Amino acid sequence: MGFIETLGIDIIENHADGVSIECLVRKEFFNFRGVVHGGLTASVADSAMGIAVSRHYGPDTPVTTVEMKINYLRPVAAGKLVARSRIVRDGKRICVGQVDVRDGDDNLVAIALTTFAVLKPAS
Amino acid sequence: MGFIETLGIDIIENHADGVSIECLVRKEFFNFRGVVHGGLTASVADSAMGIAVSRHYGPDTPVTTVEMKINYLRPVAAGKLVARSRIVRDGKRICVGQVDVRDGDDNLVAIALTTFAVLKPAS
Amino acid sequence: MGFIETLGIDIIENHADGVSIECLVRKEFFNFRGVVHGGLTASVADSAMGIAVSRHYGPDTPVTTVEMKINYLRPVAAGKLVARSRIVRDGKRICVGQVDVRDGDDNLVAIALTTFAVLKPAS
Amino acid sequence: MGFIETLGIDIIENHADGVSIECLVRKEFFNFRGVVHGGLTASVADSAMGIAVSRHYGPDTPVTTVEMKINYLRPVAAGKLVARSRIVRDGKRICVGQVDVRDGDDNLVAIALTTFAVLKPAS
Numbered sequence: 001m002g003f004i005e006t007l008g009i010d011i012i013e014n015h016a017d018g019v020s021i022e023c024l025v026r027k028e029f030f031n032f033r034g035v036v037h038g039g040l041t042a043s044v045a046d047s048a049m050g051i052a053v054s055r056h057y058g059p060d061t062p063v064t065t066v067e068m069k070i071n072y073l074r075p076v077a078a079g080k081l082v083a084r085s086r087i088v089r090d091g092k093r094i095c096v097g098q099v100d101v102r103d104g105d106d107n108l109v110a111i112a113l114t115t116f117a118v119l120k121p122a123s
Numbered sequence: 124m125g126f127i128e129t130l131g132i133d134i135i136e137n138h139a140d141g142v143s144i145e146c147l148v149r150k151e152f153f154n155f156r157g158v159v160h161g162g163l164t165a166s167v168a169d170s171a172m173g174i175a176v177s178r179h180y181g182p183d184t185p186v187t188t189v190e191m192k193i194n195y196l197r198p199v200a201a202g203k204l205v206a207r208s209r210i211v212r213d214g215k216r217i218c219v220g221q222v223d224v225r226d227g228d229d230n231l232v233a234i235a236l237t238t239f240a241v242l243k244p245a246s
Numbered sequence: 247m248g249f250i251e252t253l254g255i256d257i258i259e260n261h262a263d264g265v266s267i268e269c270l271v272r273k274e275f276f277n278f279r280g281v282v283h284g285g286l287t288a289s290v291a292d293s294a295m296g297i298a299v300s301r302h303y304g305p306d307t308p309v310t311t312v313e314m315k316i317n318y319l320r321p322v323a324a325g326k327l328v329a330r331s332r333i334v335r336d337g338k339r340i341c342v343g344q345v346d347v348r349d350g351d352d353n354l355v356a357i358a359l360t361t362f363a364v365l366k367p368a369s
Numbered sequence: 370m371g372f373i374e375t376l377g378i379d380i381i382e383n384h385a386d387g388v389s390i391e392c393l394v395r396k397e398f399f400n401f402r403g404v405v406h407g408g409l410t411a412s413v414a415d416s417a418m419g420i421a422v423s424r425h426y427g428p429d430t431p432v433t434t435v436e437m438k439i440n441y442l443r444p445v446a447a448g449k450l451v452a453r454s455r456i457v458r459d460g461k462r463i464c465v466g467q468v469d470v471r472d473g474d475d476n477l478v479a480i481a482l483t484t485f486a487v488l489k490p491a492s
Binding site for chain 3: 371373398407437
């Protein structure tokens with residue numbers, strides 16, 4: 001059981017340019033101020049992009065996160081996180097994507113911009 | 124029990140300008156390629172900075188992560204992550220810090236640059 | 247004459263949530279590979295956001311760039327850069343925005359995510 | 370004459386892991402608040418890293434900026450900017466570096482974290 005399963009992340013919708021995933025907020029995700037830890041939100045955003053990039057390039061082309069930048073816009077204390085990833089550039093070596101993270105009331109709570117490296121296909 | 128405890132993060136050293144924390148790698152932190160999920164590394168980096176900033180400004184001054192950017196330099200498949208945070212600018216409103224994340228063999232595995240907002244003291 | 251005038255940046259459209267600006271490509275903006283230097287694109291993106299944030303908060307509220315992250319998606323060797331900024335969160339202390347930069351053929355050439363600090367009004 | 374020459378950037382020292390460059394502050398670099406425009410500082414930081422990466426990989430290996438993130442720590446109104454780049458990871462495909470930008474009084478005024486793509490050697 002990996003990190004995505006540990007966090008309880010589920011894919012809820014596939015899009016032409018990305019994916020929407022969901023993660024139910026649990027108290028074990030909180031920081032000491034009683035809101036969701038930024039690391040959890042970053043994990044959900046990274047997962048949304050990773051799933052989108054893996055699907056886009058296919059199972060024979062390994063991809064890996066080079067870097068991610070995330071802005072936290074509002075604290076989340078209950079409900080769920082829904083992350084929608086969008087590939088904005090699908091190069092041969094580099095793939096760039098953007099992720100919106102919303103809470104259960106559809107408020108934008110975080111926005112991320114991330115870069116993946118596309119490794120050579122195995123064959 | 125919050126996210127830091129859920130992930131098993133421990134403070135191992137206090138420094139004048141930051142803190143060193145440690146997180147033992149567990150299989151439940153892996154992505155589907157069998158290495159530590161980027162979200163876990165981001166969570167450890169964010170925690171190292173959050174703890175440093177909270178201590179620096181003190182218990183009466185709430186702080187919150189505005190944004191974080193992290194570069195992943197090497198995959199990690201075993202051992203531990205050690206994150207060392209450094210405050211590089213401690214403004215009245217904005218605090219900026221840098222975090223080095225190393226594995227158990229002291230290889231640099233990630234580097235982060237992050238911004239916190241310093242909110243008004245309660246009194 | 248400031249940097250915006252030095253670079254020849256013009257505002258071409260105001261939007262409810264941001265602004266569109268334009269910068270004609272000149273050879274003096276090139277790097278040694280004969281394409282626009284990343285610093286020029288970053289300058290245009292930062293300007294698009296700075297103008298939007300200044301207008302949004304008004305002349306009595308100083309704002310300042312805290313940080314910017316920009317991904318370069320395609321090289322540009324001729325024509326113009328058009329940057330469209332969008333404020334995604336207008337907090338009391340922190341304003342976050344996103345900028346799309348396109349070339350004269352409407353190709354997305356860069357995408358930026360940036361944070362501004364909103365300082366106290368003078369009065 | 371390219372952007373680096375337009376801005377008046379000079380290399381002042383080579384290091385094992387990077388380079389130090391200098392740019393004299395001119396009024397034409399100012400924003401409307403009378404301090405150096407963030408785009409100028411970003412241009413200097415990007416140049417410091419680009420020069421370091423180009424030298425490290427050599428003239429037959431083209432490199433290109435994938436992305437840059439920069440935090441602005443203090444405004445600069447006079448004197449000079451000195452940027453010191455450091456390569457922190459020199460992979461086969463991806464090179465990651467960090468840049469410190471200081472003013473003429475040796476105050477840290479900006480810090481950047483940036484990613485370059487290493488393209489295949491021509492031969």
